[in-house]
Amino acid sequence: MLDITISRGTTVALSKAEFDLLLADLRENGYQTVGPRVQDESIVYADIQTLADLPRGVQTEQEAGHFRLMRGASNNYFDFIPAADSWKKFLFPPRVDLLTVRKGKGWEYVETETATPRYALVGVRGCELAAIEIQDKIFIRPDFYDPTYRLRREGLFIIAVNCLHPAGTCFCTSMGTGPKVQGSYDLCLTELDDVFLVEIGSELGRSLLSKRKYDLPSAFVQNIANQRLARAVQEMGRSLDTRDLPGLLTEPENLEAARWDEVAKRCLSCGNCTQVCPTCFCWDATDSVNLSATQASRTRVWDSCFNPAYSYVFGGNTRPTIRARYRQWLTHKFGAWKEQFGTLGCTGCGRCITWCPAKIDHVAEIAALREEVNS
Amino acid sequence: MTSLLPQSAPPTAGHPGKLIQPDWAEIVRITPETEGISTFWLRFIDPQVRERYHFQPGQFNMLYLPGYGESAISMSSDPEDEERLVAHTIRFVGTVTKNIGRLKVGDVIGVRGPFGTSWPMKQIEGRDLVLACGGIGLPPLRPAIYHIIRNREKYGKVTLLYGARTPKDLMYPDEHEEWQRHDIHMEISVDRGDENWDGRVGVVPMWFYNFRIDPRNTAVLTCGPEIMIRFVIYEGLARRIPAERIFVSLERNMKCGQGSCGHCQIGPYFICKDGPVFPFSVLQRYVNVEEY
Numbered sequence: 001m002l003d004i005t006i007s008r009g010t011t012v013a014l015s016k017a018e019f020d021l022l023l024a025d026l027r028e029n030g031y032q033t034v035g036p037r038v039q040d041e042s043i044v045y046a047d048i049q050t051l052a053d054l055p056r057g058v059q060t061e062q063e064a065g066h067f068r069l070m071r072g073a074s075n076n077y078f079d080f081i082p083a084a085d086s087w088k089k090f091l092f093p094p095r096v097d098l099l100t101v102r103k104g105k106g107w108e109y110v111e112t113e114t115a116t117p118r119y120a121l122v123g124v125r126g127c128e129l130a131a132i133e134i135q136d137k138i139f140i141r142p143d144f145y146d147p148t149y150r151l152r153r154e155g156l157f158i159i160a161v162n163c164l165h166p167a168g169t170c171f172c173t174s175m176g177t178g179p180k181v182q183g184s185y186d187l188c189l190t191e192l193d194d195v196f197l198v199e200i201g202s203e204l205g206r207s208l209l210s211k212r213k214y215d216l217p218s219a220f221v222q223n224i225a226n227q228r229l230a231r232a233v234q235e236m237g238r239s240l241d242t243r244d245l246p247g248l249l250t251e252p253e254n255l256e257a258a259r260w261d262e263v264a265k266r267c268l269s270c271g272n273c274t275q276v277c278p279t280c281f282c283w284d285a286t287d288s289v290n291l292s293a294t295q296a297s298r299t300r301v302w303d304s305c306f307n308p309a310y311s312y313v314f315g316g317n318t319r320p321t322i323r324a325r326y327r328q329w330l331t332h333k334f335g336a337w338k339e340q341f342g343t344l345g346c347t348g349c350g351r352c353i354t355w356c357p358a359k360i361d362h363v364a365e366i367a368a369l370r371e372e373v374n375s
Numbered sequence: 376m377t378s379l380l381p382q383s384a385p386p387t388a389g390h391p392g393k394l395i396q397p398d399w400a401e402i403v404r405i406t407p408e409t410e411g412i413s414t415f416w417l418r419f420i421d422p423q424v425r426e427r428y429h430f431q432p433g434q435f436n437m438l439y440l441p442g443y444g445e446s447a448i449s450m451s452s453d454p455e456d457e458e459r460l461v462a463h464t465i466r467f468v469g470t471v472t473k474n475i476g477r478l479k480v481g482d483v484i485g486v487r488g489p490f491g492t493s494w495p496m497k498q499i500e501g502r503d504l505v506l507a508c509g510g511i512g513l514p515p516l517r518p519a520i521y522h523i524i525r526n527r528e529k530y531g532k533v534t535l536l537y538g539a540r541t542p543k544d545l546m547y548p549d550e551h552e553e554w555q556r557h558d559i560h561m562e563i564s565v566d567r568g569d570e571n572w573d574g575r576v577g578v579v580p581m582w583f584y585n586f587r588i589d590p591r592n593t594a595v596l597t598c599g600p601e602i603m604i605r606f607v608i609y610e611g612l613a614r615r616i617p618a619e620r621i622f623v624s625l626e627r628n629m630k631c632g633q634g635s636c637g638h639c640q641i642g643p644y645f646i647c648k649d650g651p652v653f654p655f656s657v658l659q660r661y662v663n664v665e666e667y
Contacts, residue, residue: 106483282637289442296441314468324666339643
């Protein structure tokens with residue numbers, strides 16, 4: 001090992017074989033290493049042991065309502081752009097047991113032991129890290145926190161990765177979240193053909209990296225990385241004008257625009273966009289009982305503002321039409337969210353566009369709304 | 376989100392460190408009110424919870440019936456009740472409330488709360504008050520009525536406009552006399568009278584023209600069906616009461632009570648924590664947006 005002092009902010013060059021040792025070290029330290037894997041002609045986030053588990057040499061083609069895996073030009077591990085799956089499921093799981101009660105004299109809680117997993121996320125993109133930081137504001141507030149989220153979040157180790165090959169539905173540059181990672185991470189990778197450039201973002205990241213064989217990257221190599229990042233900005237699939245947000249989507253007059261009727265004709269209200277969205281946070285609590293009705297449980301599940309039952313109160317549904325539900329989602333994400341949490345609810349990952357079965361392009365919808373209200 | 380109204384302290388019933396885990400309360404009394412509506416008087420089983428639990432008029436609890444779920448219900452009793460009982464007047468209409476309707480004295484249900492903003496009793500001291508409510512909108516105002524009675528000298532002229540469907544649907548009839556004795560002027564009306572009814576027939580907003588209003592010094596508190604609320608607001612504004620002094624209690628689907636589940640949003644507000652009581656001035660942008 002070279003005698004180099006490394007600290008937060010230092011970038012080193014790490015061979016891919018050494019990176020595998022780093023993953024092994026994480027697991028020895030009690031982390032569950034999760035990352036991208038190819039499954040069902042798509043990419044999911046699941047347990048990984050070594051780089052060999054990753055989608056090597058795979059690129060993705062994404063457009064509205066369109067996703068394909070392709071053989072890439074290189075043999076790199078992070079040339080793809082993520083699919084429907086997001087890291088959200090690790091911090092805000094789709095199903096969580098909330099409580100179980102048993103009938104006695106009154107009701108008593110049945111204590112259940114749930115160990116909190118410690119995840120090391122491998123390959124978090126700029127837009128995805130921004131999404132985690134948005135959900136932090138929702139689930140960990142001064143006046144309230146979600147215990148499941150907080151415990152998992154506090155134990156998290158994040159290995160971020162800079163995107164070099166944006167997809168057709170990406171617009172992170174518009175949202176200021178990528179392709180270069182902006183948030184706080186433990187380690188951040190830029191992948192070149194034979195090495196990772198690794199930037200250190202935390203003391204934990206530094207101490208882990210300090211046990212590996214690394215090198216200082218040459219100016220030449222750093223230059224290549226910078227060029228590729230600059231090219232990624234140029235190759236961004238979509239662009240969203242954010243200058244008049246959130247106002248465009250919060251002005252009451254704009255909420256009655258004809259565009260909402262137009263998009264409502266195409267929207268199926270299936271809720272795919274909310275399920276793939278890495279920031280959507282709505283949940284429902286469902287109830288179940290055992291056969292003898294002596295024990296009852298509550299379970300938290302993901303919900304969606306596209307579900308008709310979502311806004312049901314006795315006497316009717318506040319948002320009975322698809323027009324009202326689509327409008328709620330879009331105006332929350334790009335409008336009201338800002339006042340609630342100090343940021344827009346979108347990070348430009350593009351999943352909602354890729355995974356919309358009706359090929360609704362929300363970037364185009366915002367542009368169309370703007371055109372209508374400004375004409 | 377900065378607070379618009381008196382904010383509750385953190386909920387004192389419900390386990391901190393658990394997302395939605397209630398404390399248990401025993402039903403000690405059930406008062407049938409009208410057809411399909413009863414008042415359930417609850418006492419927390421844990422004496423510590425009983426001791427620390429306080430609510431403000433207009434706030435609500437999440438009531439939990441195992442196997443059925445939770446329902447957001449406003450408190451309808453005196454916040455300073457000597458026995459430290461907490462009452463909820465419940466209409467049996469949904470899965471949870473219908474089954475609460477089958478419970479008996481001695482049964483136990485779960486309670487989390489109190490949640491949300493309250494009627495701004497401090498802020499409106501010195502004002503004339505118009506309390507306008509219809510149907511199940513009276514119970515959330517009853518704690519405010521008790522507060523006014525206890526502090527009668529702090530408020531000016533107090534008028535209660537209260538409407539129900541039929542004379543049989545009028546709630547808390549035994550207390551009306553007591554309220555009037557404390558100089559609360561009541562204008563009661565029904566949608567449909569019966570053979571014995573010689574009172575008013577009509578809808579609540581109509582009675583704004585039955586008494587004098589000093590717009591410079593009047594505050595309106597309103598709760599009830601959305602259509603009634605809407606016209607109460609119009610009448611209030613038409614009588615030149617400023618929107619900042621018209622206070623509205625809203626109802627939406629709620630699962631958590633803490634601005635987490637997302638269900639109760641209207642614009643930037645979570646009704647469960649930024650409401651349920653709002654000054655109309657902040658809602659003005661949204662109330663007339665269709666299906667918002």
